[in-house]
Amino acid sequence: MFRVLVSDAISEEGLAPLRTSAHIDIVQQKVSEVEEQLHTFDALLVRSATKVTEELLEKMTNLKIVGRAGVGVDNIDIDAATKRGIVVINAPNGNTISAAEHTFAMMAALVRRIPQAHISVKSREWNRSAFVGNELLGKKLGVIGFGRIGSEVAKRARAFGMTVHVYDPFLTKERAEKLGVSIHSLDDVLASADIITVHTPLTKETRGLLGTENLAKTKKGVYLVNCARGGIIDEQALIPFLENGHVAGVALDVFEQEPPGDHPLLAFDNVIVTPHLGASTVEAQLNVATQVAEELLHFFEGQPVTSSINLPALSKDVYEKIQSFYHLGRKLGLIASQFMNIPVQELSVTYAGTVADLETTYITRSLLAGFLQPRVASTVNEVNAAMVAKERGITYGEKFSDETHGYANSISLTVHGENKTFTIKGTHVPNYGDRIVHFDGVAIDFAPEGHLLYIQHQDRPGMIGKVGNVLGAHDINIATMQVGRQEAGGKAMMILSLDKPVDDAVLKALTQIADIETVKRLEA
Numbered sequence: 034m035f036r037v038l039v040s041d042a043i044s045e046e047g048l049a050p051l052r053t054s055a056h057i058d059i060v061q062q063k064v065s066e067v068e069e070q071l072h073t074f075d076a077l078l079v080r081s082a083t084k085v086t087e088e089l090l091e092k093m094t095n096l097k098i099v100g101r102a103g104v105g106v107d108n109i110d111i112d113a114a115t116k117r118g119i120v121v122i123n124a125p126n127g128n129t130i131s132a133a134e135h136t137f138a139m140m141a142a143l144v145r146r147i148p149q150a151h152i153s154v155k156s157r158e159w160n161r162s163a164f165v166g167n168e169l170l171g172k173k174l175g176v177i178g179f180g181r182i183g184s185e186v187a188k189r190a191r192a193f194g195m196t197v198h199v200y201d202p203f204l205t206k207e208r209a210e211k212l213g214v215s216i217h218s219l220d221d222v223l224a225s226a227d228i229i230t231v232h233t234p235l236t237k238e239t240r241g242l243l244g245t246e247n248l249a250k251t252k253k254g255v256y257l258v259n260c261a262r263g264g265i266i267d268e269q270a271l272i273p274f275l276e277n278g279h280v281a282g283v284a285l286d287v288f289e290q291e292p293p294g295d296h297p298l299l300a301f302d303n304v305i306v307t308p309h310l311g312a313s314t315v316e317a318q319l320n321v322a323t324q325v326a327e328e329l330l331h332f333f334e335g336q337p338v339t340s341s342i343n344l345p346a347l348s349k350d351v352y353e354k355i356q357s358f359y360h361l362g363r364k365l366g367l368i369a370s371q372f373m374n375i376p377v378q379e380l381s382v383t384y385a386g387t388v389a390d391l392e393t394t395y396i397t398r399s400l401l402a403g404f405l406q407p408r409v410a411s412t413v414n415e416v417n418a419a420m421v422a423k424e425r426g427i428t429y430g431e432k433f434s435d436e437t438h439g440y441a442n443s444i445s446l447t448v449h450g451e452n453k454t455f456t457i458k459g460t461h462v463p464n465y466g467d468r469i470v471h472f473d474g475v476a477i478d479f480a481p482e483g484h485l486l487y488i489q490h491q492d493r494p495g496m497i498g499k500v501g502n503v504l505g506a507h508d509i510n511i512a513t514m515q516v517g518r519q520e521a522g523g524k525a526m527m528i529l530s531l532d533k534p535v536d537d538a539v540l541k542a543l544t545q546i547a548d549i550e551t552v553k554r555l556e557a
């Protein structure tokens with residue numbers, strides 16, 4: 034049973050696919066109402082109200098996934114989630130149109146002073162001359178951040194006969210041309226626009242993007258719109274520009290602190306506001322809830338999630354192709370880590386044959402996770418493997434080789450430790466399974482499954498019998514046994530697959546057999 038905590042208001046209809054699953058238990062409560070149960074939840078579903086802090090994640094010890102039914106994830110500590118191997122997903126496009134339409138509605142309301150006029154008429158006044166506005170036709174709209182919402186706002190602006198000047202450092206010329214807008218520097222947009230609307234995420238770079246210095250570069254009489262995130266326009270810095278009339282009006286759907294309380298900006302007649310309503314439509318809420326609910330179902334079924342913030346994107350098609358290699362990678366890492374149970378500095382992974390053409394980032398992350406898992410107490414998975422490796426000073430790299438040595442595909446892992454280097458190579462045989470075909474310089478062939486025993490010995494007659502005797506005396510059944518050697522009479526090895534794990538006494542008894550040099554337990 035998977036327990037899902039839904040801590041913000043999320044569309045009931047969108048959650049329906051989760052409700053129909055017999056394996057999912059949904060609890061709809063605020064975090065503060067379930068303090069005692071926080072450690073029991075596998076998933077957390079939020080909008081922007083719940084703050085998913087490191088402190089909260091610390092308490093949610095069983096948490097595997099955070100779903101954001103919306104776009105902005107600035108309320109989620111992504112680094113803290115990643116560190117704990119918690120997948121973070123969002124619904125990147127379910128509310129785009131609603132947010133763009135709200136932005137446009139705010140912009141129109143701002144220049145025609147609709148909210149002020151509305152309040153006036155409701156107060157039984159009829160003062161037509163007090164609410165003379167401006168037309169949008171022919172005006173220059175400056176769009177800062179030209180992603181999904183910014184571009185939808187621009188389309189609507191063009192339909193209103195506006196010219197659109199865009200600043201987005203990541204926007205290509207081709208895309209801008211296709212959408213009928215022109216790219217400019219930030220300074221040019223600031224200096225030329227009659228109305229400026231911001232549509233970036235809130236990041237270190239965009240916090241305070243419209244602060245004192247940049248506001249001073251805007252045209253006198255400029256209108257500003259922020260339906261993205263509070264803080265992109267610096268609220269404190271804005272006040273003097275409103276006081277001296279440099280800024281003609283501001284429309285805000287979002288605030289640095291939500292709710293803003295008794296904020297000084299609210300006192301200005303030409304500041305119009307809504308309580309973070311950009312995504313608040315029936316349509317958008319159904320879209321985003323359905324998107325995250327479907328992703329959660331995939332996740333719990335062990336399928337890939339497509340809109341993760343902290344995992345490489347993986348479609349179902351690609352996932353199906355890499356699935357076998359993903360498991361092989363994990364086994365290679367796991368076995369190598371136990372064999373090299375010493376500090377290591379570097380892992381080098383080489384892909385050859387058909388696997389080399391696939392999305393190997395994911396396979397490498399799985400291999401890394403397998404390698405790191407026996408070394409760290411907390412969960413290591415594809416989400417946090419790279420971060421954990423970095424923390425432990427382990428570097429890793431991928432190589433691609435044309436040399437297949439007769440295998441249709443192979444993954445080879447070389448681990449560099451202080452005084453030792455170890456290489457293991459595996460292949461996946463369709464409809465048969467994973468095989469380890471090279472182990473520490475010796476060609477061999479065994480399945481990386483279950484309780485394995487590695488024995489390195491001198492190549493002498495009778496070794497197999499001696500090992501069999503010791504295991505038999507301890508009532509340990511051998512399922513399979515593979516032998517390999519570098520050369521006749523030289524270094525040789527056995528890999529045994531056993532029905533149960535061996536204890537220290539058995540290891541000791543095996544080590545005492547003459548000509549046996551090393552014995553290691555390997556769990557795969």
Ligand SMILES: NC(=O)C1=CN([C@@H]2O[C@H](COP(=O)(O)OP(=O)(O)OC[C@H]3O[C@@H](n4cnc5c(N)ncnc54)[C@H](O)[C@@H]3O)[C@@H](O)[C@H]2O)C=CC1
Pocket residue numbers: 103104105106125128129132177178179180181182183200201202203204232233234235238239260261262286287309310311312313
């Ligand atoms: N008010 C509301 O209810 C809603 C607000 N939002 C917010 O709207 C914003 C935009 O969302 P989307 O368009 O979906 O995101 P997006 O990721 O599609 O677009 C963001 C764009 O900002 C650009 N960008 C990033 N850093 C920049 C910088 N320093 N300067 C200029 N451009 C920069 C990116 O290149 C990208 O094109 C986000 O902050 C999101 O949280 C989204 C939905 C509803």
Ligand SMILES: O=C(O)C(=O)COP(=O)(O)O
Pocket residue numbers: 080081082102103104105106128309310311312313
């Ligand atoms: O999706 C976003 O980024 C939003 O800002 C919408 O926030 P909400 O889900 O309405 O709390």
